[in-house]
Amino acid sequence: MAKLTKKRKLAQEKVDPTKLYPLSEAMKVVKEVNTTKFDASVDLHINLGVDPRKADQAIRGTVTLPNGTGKTKKVLVLCTPDKETEANEAGADFVGLDEYIKKIQDGWTDVDVIIASPSVMAQVGKVGRILGPRGLMPNPKTGTVTPNIGAAVADVKGGKIAFRVDKFGIIHSPIGRVSFTAEKLAENAQELLGTIVKMKPSSAKGIYMHSVTAASTMSPGVKIDPKSIK
Secondary structure, three states: OOOOOHHHHHHHHOOOOOOOEOHHHHHHHHHHOOOOOOOOEEEEEEEEOOOOOOHHHOOEEEEEOOOOOOOOOOEEEEOOHHHHHHHHHHOOOEEEOHHHHHHHHOOOOOOOEEEEOHHHHHHHHHHHHHHHHHOOOOOHHHOOEOOOHHHHHHHHHOOEEEEEEOOOOEEEEEEEEOOOOHHHHHHHHHHHHHHHHHOOOOOOOOOOEEEEEEEEOOOOOEEEOHHHOO
């Protein structure tokens, strides 16, 4: 077992592992116990009482965080030439089609989000096996396959994120950076959690939100009381 650093040990001593913290208090603790020297990401880990193998319980969607993520996302737009100006004007970092399909086939995936117009999905499908495992495959459910290219790019640049439950029934999602105030982190967390609560499948029985944990990069997790979610 790796030995804890002095900073990490002190950080863990500030977190009560048996306590469920109210959402606003949890964000204050997350900031207090951060041990990194850089502006670390703050993430939520949400364990849901769903069976991801069932189509109606494979929770996935999008949400626009009111205070953004603190990270400027690199966006690739795959589209026909008539949509390129719209994409560029909206702030897309890379725009095109055939040349980027070739680059992806050669191993390039240096982007955070890929948006595609419906008319090019046949070409995009050729690189689905590369993009899928990396969470980059455009999908209508997350608003990344759309004829409204400009609006989609603007949404992503403005703080819109996609989330999905993994095979273990857990959603992992960023909600900001440790440089954010605790209030802004709480607002972002509330927006994400509130959206997920509204998406509870009617077929899911028992407790829906088993646990919610907040943590910054390489810092201890802070358990959040689900009852404090509005």
